[in-house]
Amino acid sequence: ATPTALLTGTGRGAQLGILIRGPQVLEDTRTVDTIVLDKTGTVTTGTMAVDDVVVLADLPAAALLRLAGAVEAQSEHPIAQAIARHAAREGRLPEATAFASAPGGGVRGTVDGVTVTAGRASWLERNGIRPTAGHLAAFAAAEGTGTTAVWIAVDDAVAGFIALSDTVKDGSAAAILRLRDLGLRPVLLTGDNRAVALQVAAAVGIDATDVHAGVTPEGKVDVVRDLQAAGATVAMAGDGVNDAAALAQADLGIAMGSGTDVAIEAADLTVMGNSLEQVAQAIELSRRTLGTIK
Numbered sequence: 001a002t003p004t005a006l007l008t009g010t011g012r013g014a015q016l017g018i019l020i021r022g023p024q025v026l027e028d029t030r031t032v033d034t035i036v037l038d039k040t041g042t043v044t045t046g047t048m049a050v051d052d053v054v055v056l057a058d059l060p061a062a063a064l065l066r067l068a069g070a071v072e073a074q075s076e077h078p079i080a081q082a083i084a085r086h087a088a089r090e091g092r093l094p095e096a097t098a099f100a101s102a103p104g105g106g107v108r109g110t111v112d113g114v115t116v117t118a119g120r121a122s123w124l125e126r127n128g129i130r131p132t133a134g135h136l137a138a139f140a141a142a143e144g145t146g147t148t149a150v151w152i153a154v155d156d157a158v159a160g161f162i163a164l165s166d167t168v169k170d171g172s173a174a175a176i177l178r179l180r181d182l183g184l185r186p187v188l189l190t191g192d193n194r195a196v197a198l199q200v201a202a203a204v205g206i207d208a209t210d211v212h213a214g215v216t217p218e219g220k221v222d223v224v225r226d227l228q229a230a231g232a233t234v235a236m237a238g239d240g241v242n243d244a245a246a247l248a249q250a251d252l253g254i255a256m257g258s259g260t261d262v263a264i265e266a267a268d269l270t271v272m273g274n275s276l277e278q279v280a281q282a283i284e285l286s287r288r289t290l291g292t293i294k
């Protein structure tokens, strides 16, 4: 395509709320044939809701929620925001100090003189916290119902877990159909558990064999790289800190406009409307600009 066509395409994108890093992006992305989709905040709304607070130690559920909420208030993860919001309804949250976090893992901090750790099993393990067989059974049962469960430990002993749920965005299923029509194979990628991932995949029309769950942020890069090694030209859409490296690795990185700054910086284009429909539109735009489709 001529530089003028590319510039026109870029301008047309801006009108549609699709911010393209440079004209060259359109040219580079003509051949994408696979689209890797982050689940939380990309396929789903990312506005999670707390469904249940399950106590596995000797403390009231309200106390557990308050401690978890105080630490999560320092994190911008959708899970963290849901827990903090829910906890804040019961009263003002204490300030957490000595805050630490691992993207795609969890958070840790000191609240009211106790150490609170919240996150996935590997994050607990990294902090030397070991759930008992009984804890694991309760947690697995919750996950089996298709909820997202997050461990909460107090002073390095498991105190319980919080179960959350998310909603698929209106339009995600239609957009995935459109992406298929454009010749792209959709792949779902998430740090969340497999039951939740499979439920979302079924709701939006992604094959179960193209679901990668329980993936760490580094693992997300590997999934993209493996697809590329198998000959695919990969677009990846994501919104989180945990997606940034994979967005950079992809042939075409697409960030949600509501996403974190790190994701937007790592991406080649950003869709301001935060929808997969706009992702399909962006790919159509690049093809149209380059004369691949009319």
Ligand code: ADP
Pocket (backbone or CB within 6 Å): 038, 039, 040, 041, 072, 075, 077, 079, 080, 102, 103, 104, 105, 106, 107, 118, 119, 120, 148, 149, 150, 189, 190, 191, 192, 193, 215, 216, 217, 240, 242
């Ligand atoms: P996704 O790929 O679905 O966007 P992430 O990679 O961000 O998910 O997170 C993967 C998992 O890590 C979450 O399902 C959760 O168990 C855990 N996790 C990440 N951040 C937090 C946090 N702030 N608090 C608790 N758990 C977290």
Ligand code: MG
Pocket (backbone or CB within 6 Å): 038, 039, 040, 041, 042, 238, 239, 240, 243
């Ligand atoms: Mg996400």
